[in-house]
Amino acid sequence: MITVERDVVTEGRTQLLDRIGRLRQERNAVILAHNYQRPEVQDIADFVGDSLGLSQQAAATDASVIVFCGVHFMAETAAILSPRKTVLLPDLEAGCSLAATIDADQLRAWRAQHPGAVVVSYVNTTAEVKALSDYCCTSSNAEAVIRSIPADREILFCPDMFLGAHLERVTGRRLHVWMGECHVHAGIVPERLDAMRREHPDAELLIHPECGCTSSTMYRMSSGDIAGPATVVTSTEGMIRRAADSPASTFIVATEVGILHRMREQSPGKRFLAASEAAVCPYMKKITLEKVARSLELMAPRVTVDPAVAAQARGAIDRMLAIAPSGPSRISTAA
Ligand code: 13P
Ligand code: SF4
Numbered sequence: 001m002i003t004v005e006r007d008v009v010t011e012g013r014t015q016l017l018d019r020i021g022r023l024r025q026e027r028n029a030v031i032l033a034h035n036y037q038r039p040e041v042q043d044i045a046d047f048v049g050d051s052l053g054l055s056q057q058a059a060a061t062d063a064s065v066i067v068f069c070g071v072h073f074m075a076e077t078a079a080i081l082s083p084r085k086t087v088l089l090p091d092l093e094a095g096c097s098l099a100a101t102i103d104a105d106q107l108r109a110w111r112a113q114h115p116g117a118v119v120v121s122y123v124n125t126t127a128e129v130k131a132l133s134d135y136c137c138t139s140s141n142a143e144a145v146i147r148s149i150p151a152d153r154e155i156l157f158c159p160d161m162f163l164g165a166h167l168e169r170v171t172g173r174r175l176h177v178w179m180g181e182c183h184v185h186a187g188i189v190p191e192r193l194d195a196m197r198r199e200h201p202d203a204e205l206l207i208h209p210e211c212g213c214t215s216s217t218m219y220r221m222s223s224g225d226i227a228g229p230a231t232v233v234t235s236t237e238g239m240i241r242r243a244a245d246s247p248a249s250t251f252i253v254a255t256e257v258g259i260l261h262r263m264r265e266q267s268p269g270k271r272f273l274a275a276s277e278a279a280v281c282p283y284m285k286k287i288t289l290e291k292v293a294r295s296l297e298l299m300a301p302r303v304t305v306d307p308a309v310a311a312q313a314r315g316a317i318d319r320m321l322a323i324a325p326s327g328p329s330r331i332s333t334a335a
Pocket of ligand 2: 071095096097098099124182183184185210256281282283284
């Protein structure tokens with residue numbers, strides 16, 4: 001009985017994959033997926049990566065349709081970069097708690113308090129916020145973007161306070177930082193990391209800079225309170241690269257758990273432990289294979305950006321794409 005049920009499920013999945021395969025060809029579609037997507041969605045994608053890599057792919061593709069398996073601000077960025085293409089987001093409820101912490105009116109008011117300041121917005125923002133920004137950045141190149149701004153210029157950085165604090169530390173610049181956070185990363189608390197570290201003293205620590213644990217972990221590393229193998233703060237793609245290149249065999253991964261799929265596939269001999277199993281982004285998980293198939297069938301839901309907003313946001317996004325990634329910030333020098 002159980003075997004029969006399993007066969008039915010497998011057959012359903014096979015039919016679904018066939019449907020997606022047929023539709024993606026008929027529509028001349030490219031499927032882009034973020035590193036936090038469900039494993040089965042990552043497996044059907046033409047490209048899986050971090051926000052910067054996905055933006056680069058969206059800008060470069062010659063497909064007619066981009067199926068964005070990620071969240072709304074990512075699909076908006078793709079629509080700005082490829083205005084003549086159809087951008088599908090299989091579930092419009094795939095939002096972002098961090099992007100929701102600042103809107104255009106709030107940024108306008110903040111800017112008015114600091115006339116002449118340079119505004120650097122993390123890519124996790126709406127198109128309207130990007131349109132009011134001088135630079136956009138991702139976790140891959142945020143450090144390089146800050147370093148490219150003349151030292152005598154005042155900088156407003158939004159919306160992630162943990163990434164902002166990290167940038168102040170690694171660049172030595174004083175920034176005005178918006179007090180936003182991602183609820184998933186803020187939930188990975190220092191106490192949790194410390195407990196994991198005690199349990200797995202030989203594990204290398206890979207930390208996304210949006211994490212609430214970043215500041216105190218770095219402080220205690222530098223003051224000698226925590227010792228051990230390398231601790232690396234980097235983007236999701238940087239973490240995947242580091243996991244492959246590092247001599248370590250066990251890793252504590254402080255970010256959304258979806259990233260473990262690629263790490264485990266890429267390095268089957270290594271052990272990857274989630275810093276917190278509860279670090280699940282409900283927005284990223286809105287995208288399912290069924291919704292991908294339906295969106296390709298209906299050519300909906302589409303994400304579009306008002307052309308005037310897009311034209312203004314494009315400058316900040318182009319500056320982001322022109323500045324190369326900074327590479328990971330190594331906290332401890334081991335390994
Ligand atoms: P990355 O650009 O590092 O993939 O991060 C995107 C994101 O939303 C992290 O929560
Ligand atoms: Fe937004 Fe956080 Fe989800 Fe990333 S993990 S998409 S920052 S809510």
